[in-house]
Amino acid sequence: MENFKIDVDADGIALVTFDVPGQSMNTLTNGVMAELPTLVERLKTDDAIKGAVITSGKASGFCAGADLGDISGGMLAGGGGLQGAYDAGWRFNGALRALETCGKPVAAAINGLALGGGLELALACHYRVVGDSPKIQLGLPEIKVGLFPGGGGTQRLPRLIGVQAALMAMTAGSSWRPNDAKGAGVVHEVVAPGTEVEAAKAWLKAGGKGVQPWDTKEFKIPGGGPYHPAGMQNFLVGNAMIRKQSYGNFPAAINLMKAVYEGLQVPMDAALRIETRYFIKTLMTPQAQAMIRSLFLSKQELDKGAVRPAGIPKSDPKKVTVIGAGMMGAGIAYVQALAGIETILIDRDQDAADKGKAHVADLLKKRLSKGAIDQAKYDALLGSVTATTDYDLIKGSDLVIEAVFENREIKADVTKRAEAQLAPGAIFGSNTSTLPITGLAEASVRPEDFIGIHFFSPVDKMMLVEIILGEKTGQAAIAKSLDYILKIKKTPIVVNDSRGFYTSRCFSTFLMEGMAMLEEGYAPALIDNIGRMTGMPRGPLEMHDDVALDLSYKIAKQTALDLGDKFVPAEGADIVAKMVEGGRFGRKNGMGFYDYASKPKTIWPGLAELAPTTKGIDGPEEPTAFAQIDELKTRLLYRQAVEVARCWEEGVIDDPREADLGAILGWGFAPWTGGPITLIDQTGLSTFVETCDRLTATYGDRFKVPQLLRDMAAKGETFYGNFEGAQKAAA
Ligand code: NAD
Numbered sequence: 141m142e143n144f145k146i147d148v149d150a151d152g153i154a155l156v157t158f159d160v161p162g163q164s165m166n167t168l169t170n171g172v173m174a175e176l177p178t179l180v181e182r183l184k185t186d187d188a189i190k191g192a193v194i195t196s197g198k199a200s201g202f203c204a205g206a207d208l209g210d211i212s213g214g215m216l217a218g219g220g221g222l223q224g225a226y227d228a229g230w231r232f233n234g235a236l237r238a239l240e241t242c243g244k245p246v247a248a249a250i251n252g253l254a255l256g257g258g259l260e261l262a263l264a265c266h267y268r269v270v271g272d273s274p275k276i277q278l279g280l281p282e283i284k285v286g287l288f289p290g291g292g293g294t295q296r297l298p299r300l301i302g303v304q305a306a307l308m309a310m311t312a313g314s315s316w317r318p319n320d321a322k323g324a325g326v327v328h329e330v331v332a333p334g335t336e337v338e339a340a341k342a343w344l345k346a347g348g349k350g351v352q353p354w355d356t357k358e359f360k361i362p363g364g365g366p367y368h369p370a371g372m373q374n375f376l377v378g379n380a381m382i383r384k385q386s387y388g389n390f391p392a393a394i395n396l397m398k399a400v401y402e403g404l405q406v407p408m409d410a411a412l413r414i415e416t417r418y419f420i421k422t423l424m425t426p427q428a429q430a431m432i433r434s435l436f437l438s439k440q441e442l443d444k445g446a447v448r449p450a451g452i453p454k455s456d457p458k459k460v461t462v463i464g465a466g467m468m469g470a471g472i473a474y475v476q477a478l479a480g481i482e483t484i485l486i487d488r489d490q491d492a493a494d495k496g497k498a499h500v501a502d503l504l505k506k507r508l509s510k511g512a513i514d515q516a517k518y519d520a521l522l523g524s525v526t527a528t529t530d531y532d533l534i535k536g537s538d539l540v541i542e543a544v545f546e547n548r549e550i551k552a553d554v555t556k557r558a559e560a561q562l563a564p565g566a567i568f569g570s571n572t573s574t575l576p577i578t579g580l581a582e583a584s585v586r587p588e589d590f591i592g593i594h595f596f597s598p599v600d601k602m603m604l605v606e607i608i609l610g611e612k613t614g615q616a617a618i619a620k621s622l623d624y625i626l627k628i629k630k631t632p633i634v635v636n637d638s639r640g641f642y643t644s645r646c647f648s649t650f651l652m653e654g655m656a657m658l659e660e661g662y663a664p665a666l667i668d669n670i671g672r673m674t675g676m677p678r679g680p681l682e683m684h685d686d687v688a689l690d691l692s693y694k695i696a697k698q699t700a701l702d703l704g705d706k707f708v709p710a711e712g713a714d715i716v717a718k719m720v721e722g723g724r725f726g727r728k729n730g731m732g733f734y735d736y737a738s739k740p741k742t743i744w745p746g747l748a749e750l751a752p753t754t755k756g757i758d759g760p761e762e763p764t765a766f767a768q769i770d771e772l773k774t775r776l777l778y779r780q781a782v783e784v785a786r787c788w789e790e791g792v793i794d795d796p797r798e799a800d801l802g803a804i805l806g807w808g809f810a811p812w813t814g815g816p817i818t819l820i821d822q823t824g825l826s827t828f829v830e831t832c833d834r835l836t837a838t839y840g841d842r843f844k845v846p847q848l849l850r851d852m853a854a855k856g857e858t859f860y861g862n863f864e865g866a867q868k869a870a871a
Contacts, residue, residue: 141175145197146182152190153341154183159197166196166203168232168257168291170210176235184242191344194265195249195337201276202248205256206232208285212432215423225424229416232257232291236264237412245350247343249336250327253277255315259326260291263300267348268326269340270318271333274512278326279315286431286812288396290419295403295411299354301325302363303374307400311382311393317511325362354408365404375401387673389812391425426822430814434804438797439631445622447634447795452619457481457538457627463554464544465496465527468571471599472541473525474500479628483525484533493527500525503600534561539624541593543571551575552583559585567617569593573644574695577610577637588614591621594641596806604805607634608641631805633798635787639699642793646783646816647807648710649842651687653779654680655712656839657772661754664733664743670772675810680776685732689716690725711842715750722746775835775843780809781816782832782845788817788859789846796821796859817859825853
């Protein structure tokens with residue numbers, strides 16, 4: 141075997157070391173899946189082996205789960221139709237079942253993170269020992285890429301920890317730290333790091349049994365199964381909760397529920413076959429295919445620097461200055477400190493700079509209290525941030541990022557003062573959210589080193605960073621910014637300059653379509669509910685409140701000034717203006733479309749005067765109501781997708797992976813679609829164009845598709861088809 145090494149000791153204990161060659165982390169590749177049955181057969185039939193301990197040979201972890209590239213392509217592409225797909229899906233599941241019924245005790249010595257199929261492998265062992273390290277996580281995160289556990293997880297976890305806890309963990313894709321995993325009953329023992337194998341062997345020597353609880357006669361599902369009065373409740377409540385969270389957009393969540401419900405009513409062998417059927421059924425859905433591609437494969441590629449210009453030596457930023465220690469600047473300082481970058485945090489006065497550093501300290505304290513870092517690490521990380529007003533300290537920085545007020549003059553002044561301290565080769569990034577980079581670069585004496593580095597709020601949580609190229613930005617500046625973003629472990633996309641760049645520009649159309657509906661007389665609560673039904677994280681009015689109405693108002697004023705005659709006021713601009721003039725700025729001052737003083741928030745009654753409600757949905761049973769809901773959902777999603785297509789035609793963005801992932805991570809575009817470009821591709825270009833033509837005729841030019849889409853539709857093309865074709869041609 142290539143991936144498993146077996147050493148049998150004098151006591152007859154086989155130490156199985158899982159170590160996939162050529163990878164820094166173990167994953168369940170096609171090769172591993174193919175070897176598992178061989179491994180199990182050896183453990184079962186070799187008389188010299190009395191029991192086994194499975195551990196990992198990698199310092200980085202036990203196993204990160206399935207190789208989704210292999211799975212999504214492999215299982216469905218192997219030929220043999222449905223039966224072939226089922227057989228491919230059963231391979232891993234069947235091997236794990238053979239492992240737990242091999243007749244000999246097997247323990248997992250989990251010496252690093254165990255996620256997805258990695259944890260499922262451990263769950264198929266009879267005993268689990270895990271190292272006590274803050275770096276270790278155990279969990280089944282498959283739902284996040286449109287799948288659910290297909291290696292027995294949906295059957296073993298509820299039998300181990302009860303239906304409610306298992307469903308909650310699997311529908312959220314959440315993970316446990318070692319001690320929490322022990323508390324939940326997922327593992328048996330937490331031991332000092334480095335002693336996992338020893339502890340696992342000790343269990344074997346003490347007479348550990350090679351039988352799973354669910355294979356014994358007396359087994360009962362903890363808390364009760366589907367036909368138990370208490371157990372039944374989990375399914376009633378669980379179904380409602382899944383519906384509330386996902387609005388039926390994720391087949392994976394529904395199929396997961398079915399697999400657990402049906403599987404728990406039969407013995408394990410049949411239960412696992414049920415799981416595999418639902419797993420393959422889920423894998424075949426367009427949603428799973430879309431999510432795997434965008435949220436896993438594309439993300440991996442972008443996180444490895446797929447869009448970095450070739451031929452420029454890799455850089456490693458060690459010292460970075462952040463100017464402006466406000467909400468964004470302090471957040472940036474925090475993520476830099478975590479990545480081991482020495483940070484100079486500058487503000488107008490020492491108090492403001494100190495306040496920024498105090499925010500870094502608050503965020504670090506949270507990690508400290510969770511046990512993710514210890515006191516020494518906390519001190520070192522906080523010590524790597526210097527709060528100051530002194531521009532001299534910039535000297536030696538590889539990069540300066542400004543996050544001062546959104547004001548051209550202030551930004552120009554800061555640019556000049558910072559550049560005076562910067563060595564050749566160092567770059568200057570602006571975190572502006574709205575001001576075109578080419579214009580800001582006019583203040584720079586070296587515009588080739590000037591670039592937009594747009595973070596999202598809150599910086600510590602949001603994974604995306606949008607890099608914006610000014611007209612004169614050079615290739616080296618792009619490469620260095622990407623090296624920096626990869627170092628702070630964010631996902632980068634690179635876009636060309638445009639008003640609102642890529643993300644803010646397209647996201648704003650979601651808010652505007654919500655405003656259009658409000659103007660048309662739809663009830664505000666209806667608009668937001670339908671917004672959530674599309675799969676967006678919140679409705680357009682709620683999100684408008686979050687962004688801040690006064691910001692919307694200010695941007696509209698600035699855009700009117702910049703565009704002159706060409707300016708077209710956005711939908712509902714009058715309503716927003718009246719609200720802002722009346723002191724309603726959104727969530728930040730507790731007053732927007734909603735009143736936030738009460739919990740839960742309630743619609744502001746005054747809105748009824750500014751936008752009287754004249755339209756509703758006729759009632760849930762009315763066929764017209766469903767059609768109306770669909771129409772509103774389509775408007776909210778297609779409006780954004782049309783703007784994305786316009787960005788594409790204008791050259792703001794040219795890589796479907798960046799367009800899709802940027803949309804999902806940047807502004808929460810419905811993840812089940814795989815992103816707006818995938819939505820267009822999967823809908824089919826002709827159908828998408830046809831629908832948009834109808835929407836244009838009914839609602840106006842905001843749905844007018846760019847010529848590019850018509851041309852592509854005429855030629856039967858797709859975005860990903862063209863992109864993959866171009867990649868192949870280049871290779
Ligand atoms: P903020 O008001 O919280 O912080 C701005 C900081 O800059 C303040 O601490 C202020 O004292 C400091 N400052 C102002 N003039 C300065 C000067 N001449 N020299 C040094 N420091 C100075 O604002 P914020 O929300 O952190 O936004 C900062 C920038 O980031 C803006 O350009 C904004 O558009 C952009 N941005 C904001 C968000 C967001 O969601 N808040 C998201 C992306 C980008």
